Amino acid sequence: MVKTITTPLQNQTPHLSEQEQEESSPVSPHKTLPNRKTSIKLPTTLFFSLAIAALMLLGNCYSFKGISIAPGVKTVSVEDFPNLATTVAPALSQTIVEKMKNKFAAEARLDLVPSGGHAAFSGSILNYFVEPAASGAGDQAALNRLTIVIRVEYTNSITDENWSQTFQQFENFDRNANLADVEGQLIDLIVTRLVDDIFNKAFTNW
Secondary structure, three states, rough: OOOOOOOOOOOOOOOOHHHHHHHHHOOOOOOOOOOOOOOOOOOHHHHHHHHHHHHOOOOOOOOEEEEOOOOEEEEEEEEOEEEOOOOOOHHHHHHHHHHHHHHHHHOOOOOOOOOOOOEHHHHHHEEEEEEEEEOOHOOOEEEEEEEEEEEEEEEEEOOOOEEEEEEEEEEEEEEOHHHHHHHHHHHHHHHHHHHHHHHHHHHHHO
């Protein structure tokens, strides 16, 4: 009689590689899953900012530092200012013209031409006088005041803009001072303010 010998079966679980075990095993709660790519949307305000910038570039004028000038305006001219005042200050006319030219060239970035500029300025000195500025003890003036009044004509051949306006500025000084000693300094201060007013009127819609 033949005896049949039965041996216990060994564990037949196939050997899995480390990678296969990781793929088949449950996800550990501490395991970080790869980040999915998400679409990035630009803020709505950025689109509005870009749109506004584009509109400014396409506008009729360019601006910088508060200055607004039509793009076709490239040159500026300043004619002499004849003195029509009763009192004549010899250096006043030249001071006005030179300060205007320097400011327009430096701040408006326009090229200076002798005459017929796209932005053309001319005018005259209407008044130049000294008067008491304030009352002190005994009704005597504590200060004197130098006042300068000029008339300016402006024409813009590109925009067809033109205007004529009177500008006036003053500076006080000690009544005991000799005008001849302080006149040069006073003229410089007053004309600087006048030129600022003219510049603002022409180039900043003042």
